[in-house]
Amino acid sequence: MRLVSNKRQIRRVLVPRTGAWLVAAGAVLFFSGCQRDEVTHVRVPKGSPMAGSGIVPPLPRAPGGDRPAVPTPSGPMTTPDVVPQVPLKWTLPQGWTEKLNDGMRFATIKGPGDARFEVTVVVLRGAGGGELANVNRWRGQVGLPEFDDGALALARQRVESKAGTLALFDFSGEIPARARVIVGLLAFTDGNTWFIKMAGDAEPVGTARADFIHLLESLHFD
Amino acid sequence: MTKPIATRIWAVLTSLKLTVASLSVLIVLVLACTLAQVQLGTLGAVTVYIHSFWVWWKPAGWEQSIPLMPGGALVGAVLVVNLVAAQIKRMELSWKKSGMWVTHAGLVLLIAGEFVTGAFQRETQMTIEEGQTVNYVESPRELELSLIDGTDPGHDEVYGVPEALLKAGSTVAIPGTPLSLKVKHFVRNADLADRAPAEPPTMADMGVGPHVKVTEVPAITRDDEMNRTVVFVEPIADGKSYGTWLVSNAVSVPQEFTHQGRVYSLGMRQRREYLAYDVTLRDFRHDVYPGTQIPKNFASLVHLSTPDKKEDRDVLIYMNQPMRFGGKAFYQSSFGKEDTLSVLQVVDNPGWLLPYISCTLVSLGLLIHFAISLRRTQKGRSLAVEGSP
Structure with a gap:
């Protein structure tokens, strides 16, 4: 049974309609295909998973599932308008040299000769972003995954000094090749936090570790 | 006498050679896309080869890219037009051909479904x-600048500025606040490091920015990595500038400023969509x-x-x-x-059902077509038997 026998008639009926449909479909896709880019706003109760969401570090998905932290820029990350009320002092190991600076980076200390490590003394206002955030930043700098609170507690060592008790962290990683970072962290009563960080190639850092610990033990405020 | 141009175009559009050529290009595209995933990652390869109208190539030393071959979107569009035109030209609107009509409709719907997916899927x-x-989902690749007003003790007002709006020279007004963000510089991917005092000053004069050295590097296309995007923005409220800040997803601590007693925090994070x-x-x-x-x-x-x-x-x-x-x-x-x-x-994906519908239509159409053909063959045999001596 034939509904319409004249092909020309079929084309006359269908072609214009088909073209119109294709143009309409294309127009719809073209004009509404892109996601609308506009400023969004949401009110988030404090304490909810979304609260303080602006500071959640980005976590790209890695093969295998675990999501390592994006390496953060080296150096402290907080507002730098810090003027320590009481300067921190220390005794340099033999052959080490220091250069005092103004502002956030309080001092830079070099090992003897062409030692392939550097010690930086940094003072930050307040908690300086917090212990966990900073530890994860240092771990990111040597290519290690982030810690949670439990792992942080396990990694924390103590060093006693006249200035107070320092939390000590020692991490070795592969970025750059065989890098190591040892950091002493001292929260002081004037509201500032001091970071004394030795970073460099794993081998010279390991050799200088004992001298660095002595330096930390010699910290004091006059 | 030459044929009118419309007739010639119609002949090309309805040609079976065009179908074969399109399918051949499609095979090449799929192969190239598969191989390119090693370098570009899945998303990058699909964007370059399948979701584009042309595959572009930039020869070494050239300023401009040149179109290398048709992309998946163009081939798909040509196939749809070819299929519809051929259907109109060759097929008759009769019950005995109804199976083929349904089958072809299913094929058109399949290709159309891919366009819908490409355009609407998130x-x-x-x-x-x-x-x-x-109660939110995050984009694995897109970022947004977040501005958080954390002044109220009970809640935060969170504003998200999509990456696409952070174009150098643009000013983004933050609705419901007196603030606007003037975008001074945008870097898709950068290496960040401590800036030594002897090095040239950066664009930023507030927050961590003055102490960070930004070096632009090629954008990442792999699926398992993410760009370290940097934007320099100047918050302005009621005509007052709050300086220029470096904001990056590689900076994980808040940078704050206060305007009229309200504390605002700047950051960059994966783009979020909040759910109900x-x-x-x-x-x-x-x-x-x-x-x-x-x-x-x-x-x-x-x-x-x-x-x-x-x-x-x-x-x-x-x-x-x-x-x-x-x-x-x-x-x-x-x-x-x-x-x-x-x-x-x-x-x-609002078009997620389309492939299912199209596959059903194709199967149904083929069943109808075979059933009609079978019936016709049987009828022919019966007539032959009746007519035999």
């Missing part, structure tokens, strides 16, 4: 730890075959709830068994933190 992720409740419902991860299971580390099953038991409690139920999400709700499908995608964290791939 893929995001929900990363959720056991016991945690989340909560998802709580009750349990994540990662089963392996006994005695091996070979995965057998990944499953997330989640609790879905809406504020009005019309939806308040547990749902088990496991491999190839997504949770569908609110126009989104939540697939089990990944996991972490020693099996206490689950990553769900969230797909929002």
Whole structure:
């Protein structure tokens, strides 16, 4: 049974309609295909998973599932308008040299000769972003995954000094090749936090570790 | 006498050679796309070869790219036009051809479905730890500048400025606030390091920016990496400038300024879309075959709830068994933190049913066509038998 026998008639009926449909479909896709880019706003109760969401570090998905932290820029990350009320002092190991600076980076200390490590003394206002955030930043700098609170507690060592008790962290990683970072962290009563960080190639850092610990033990405020 | 140009175009559009050529190009595209995934990652390769109208190539030393071959979108469009035109030209509108009409409609719908998917589909992720409740999904690739007014003790006002609006020279007004952000410079991907005092000053004069050295590097295309995007912005409120700040997803501590007693925090994060419902991860299971580390099953038991409690139920999400709700499908995608964290791939595709409908139509059309052909053949045999001596 034939509904319409004249092909020309079929084309006359269908072609214009088909073209119109294709143009309409294309127009719809073209004009509404892109996601609308506009400023969004949401009110988030404090304490909810979304609260303080602006500071959640980005976590790209890695093969295998675990999501390592994006390496953060080296150096402290907080507002730098810090003027320590009481300067921190220390005794340099033999052959080490220091250069005092103004502002956030309080001092830079070099090992003897062409030692392939550097010690930086940094003072930050307040908690300086917090212990966990900073530890994860240092771990990111040597290519290690982030810690949670439990792992942080396990990694924390103590060093006693006249200035107070320092939390000590020692991490070795592969970025750059065989890098190591040892950091002493001292929260002081004037509201500032001091970071004394030795970073460099794993081998010279390991050799200088004992001298660095002595330096930390010699910290004091006059 | 030459044929009118319209007739010649019609002949090309309805040509079977065009079908074969298009399918051949499609095979090459799929092969090239598969190989390119090594360098570009899945998303990058699909964008370059399949979701584009042309595949572009930039010869070494050239300023401009040149079109190398048609992309998947163009080939798909040509195939649709070819299929429809050929159908109109060759097929008659009769019951005996109804099967082929239905089959071809199914094929057109299949290609159209890919266009709908390309245009409308959004893929995001929900990363959720056991016991945690989340009501947002994040884009795995797109970023947004977040401005958070954390002044009120009970809640934060969170504003998100999509990456696409952060064009150098533009000014973005933050609705509902007196603030606007003047974008001074945008770097898609950068290496960040301590800036030595002797090095040239940066554009930023507030926050961490003055102490950070920014070096632009090529953008990342691999799926398992992410750009470290940097933007220099100048918040302005009521004509007062709050200096220029460096904001980056590689900077993980807040940078704050205060305007009229309200404290605003600047940051950059993966672009978020907030949902009208909560998802709580009750349990994540990662089963392996006994005695091996070979995965057998990944499953997330989640609790879905809406504020009005019309939806308040547990749902088990496991491999190839997504949770569908609110126009989104939540697939089990990944996991972490020693099996206490689950990553769900969230797909929002209004055209997700089209491939199913098109496959059904193609199957139905072929069945009809074969049934009609069979009946005709049997009828022919009967007539032959009746007419035989």
